[in-house]
Amino acid sequence: MNHGGPPDDTVDVRWHAHAVTRADRERATGHKGCVLWFTGLSGCGKSTLANAIDQRLNARGVRSFVLDGDNVRLGLNAAPALLTERHGAEFAKRFGLGFSAQDREENIRRIGAVAELFSQAGIIALTAFISPYRCDRDAVRAVLAPGDFVEVYVKAPLAVCEGRDPKGLYKKARAGEIKGFTGIDDPYEEPLSPEIVVDSASRPPDELAAEVIAWLERAGKIAARPA
Amino acid sequence: MNHGGPPDDTVDVRWHAHAVTRADRERATGHKGCVLWFTGLSGCGKSTLANAIDQRLNARGVRSFVLDGDNVRLGLNAAPALLTERHGAEFAKRFGLGFSAQDREENIRRIGAVAELFSQAGIIALTAFISPYRCDRDAVRAVLAPGDFVEVYVKAPLAVCEGRDPKGLYKKARAGEIKGFTGIDDPYEEPLSPEIVVDSASRPPDELAAEVIAWLERAGKIAARPA
Numbered sequence: 001m002n003h004g005g006p007p008d009d010t011v012d013v014r015w016h017a018h019a020v021t022r023a024d025r026e027r028a029t030g031h032k033g034c035v036l037w038f039t040g041l042s043g044c045g046k047s048t049l050a051n052a053i054d055q056r057l058n059a060r061g062v063r064s065f066v067l068d069g070d071n072v073r074l075g076l077n078a079a080p081a082l083l084t085e086r087h088g089a090e091f092a093k094r095f096g097l098g099f100s101a102q103d104r105e106e107n108i109r110r111i112g113a114v115a116e117l118f119s120q121a122g123i124i125a126l127t128a129f130i131s132p133y134r135c136d137r138d139a140v141r142a143v144l145a146p147g148d149f150v151e152v153y154v155k156a157p158l159a160v161c162e163g164r165d166p167k168g169l170y171k172k173a174r175a176g177e178i179k180g181f182t183g184i185d186d187p188y189e190e191p192l193s194p195e196i197v198v199d200s201a202s203r204p205p206d207e208l209a210a211e212v213i214a215w216l217e218r219a220g221k222i223a224a225r226p227a
Numbered sequence: 228m229n230h231g232g233p234p235d236d237t238v239d240v241r242w243h244a245h246a247v248t249r250a251d252r253e254r255a256t257g258h259k260g261c262v263l264w265f266t267g268l269s270g271c272g273k274s275t276l277a278n279a280i281d282q283r284l285n286a287r288g289v290r291s292f293v294l295d296g297d298n299v300r301l302g303l304n305a306a307p308a309l310l311t312e313r314h315g316a317e318f319a320k321r322f323g324l325g326f327s328a329q330d331r332e333e334n335i336r337r338i339g340a341v342a343e344l345f346s347q348a349g350i351i352a353l354t355a356f357i358s359p360y361r362c363d364r365d366a367v368r369a370v371l372a373p374g375d376f377v378e379v380y381v382k383a384p385l386a387v388c389e390g391r392d393p394k395g396l397y398k399k400a401r402a403g404e405i406k407g408f409t410g411i412d413d414p415y416e417e418p419l420s421p422e423i424v425v426d427s428a429s430r431p432p433d434e435l436a437a438e439v440i441a442w443l444e445r446a447g448k449i450a451a452r453p454a
Contacts, residue, residue: 076340113303
């Protein structure tokens with residue numbers, strides 16, 4: 001039972017394990033780890049905002065990292081087609097993620113688990129996924145340490161997001177070429193009590209980023225910037 | 228297709244994305260990201276060695292993090308039983324990881340994908356899993372950027388590992404209570420050309436840790452320590 005599957009390792013008790021704790025890491029860097037979980041409609045600007053904040057944090061020496069479709073959909077949460085060549089069709093069918101309700105649930109679960117590892121490493125993880133279902137977001141909140149899950153609702157009316165439609169996805173959804181598209185024929189469940197709400201329809205990303213940074217300072221996640 | 232499952236996000240092209248690149252992060256910290264992939268028999272000291280190195284790197288201000296059974300088996304790679312309450316039995320059966328060959332393959336694949344994300348974040352990820360099969364380790368090597376996969380074979384004779392047997396697992400395997408145990412009734416496939424081999428049977432962890440640190444310096448992953 002311990003030969004490659006989890007749990008698959010043992011610790012030799014005669015060797016002292018010099019584990020670096022999360023508190024050690026946070027003391028050394030002067031900031032806390034946490035997860036900024038951006039949620040909102042397609043086109044609301046989650047990824048743009050997350051990257052703007054990542055840049056500001058990086059410039060201040062705060063350790064942060066953005067998890068988004070660009071870096072999980074080719075690896076951790078790859079579609080079946082991407083896994084077939086290396087792992088075979090049966091494996092790909094079971095573990096590759098498509099678009100069923102169950103697959104979307106697992107997509108968010110894995111992202112939450114990875115964000116949790118980053119927060120344990122003392123890093124501020126910024127996740128940018130539509131994550132339309134309250135229960136999936138709440139499940140991530142539940143696996144994180146208290147206070148680590150910071151839900152950021154990037155709010156913009158559907159009409160604004162649809163007006164941007166950078167990839168033409170809303171157009172395809174309206175034409176019926178994409179089924180189950182959030183906001184069109186699948187619901188977006190607004191957060192009931194998010195830690196942060198930002199209005200991306202009427203204010204530019206720089207202002208929103210400054211707002212989130214100020215929240216992190218007030219919450220004691222990062223040090224206030226010296227005047 | 229883009230409502231919570233991957234790929235599930237869009238970028239508003241009218242907003243400029245200020246992405247922090249890996250090179251930016253590595254310039255700021257003065258060291259490279261990579262994956263130190265520790266492999267070897269149960270009881271060979273992978274986890275102890277990884278933690279000793281993590282401590283030394285942390286003391287030098289190098290960003291590193293250990294991935295091992297302790298932090299992945301309750302979250303990312305949880306067993307079915309752990310997923311059932313929150314996600315239901317059917318979901319848990321599909322995505323929860325047990326001990327079949329397929330499950331062990333997916334266990335290592337997910338760990339590799341997460342280690343890759345850490346390396347992209349400019350962090351040195353240290354993974355401590357038996358990972359007995361060459362093909363699984365090689366699959367991780369293949370998804371990482373060239374030079375990022377540093378295979379560390381923690382070598383010790385079976386008799387030494389079995390003599391330590393901190394959790395009594397070898398004893399159970401010999402008694403037939405555990406089936407498919409690496410080294411007993413399941414093979415351990417030695418790395419053919421690992422970047423680093425350390426002899427954990429005859430030398431203490433501090434010496435082995437120093438050896439790996441010296442390798443990282445020579446390879447240009449971290450700065451040489453000022454004399």
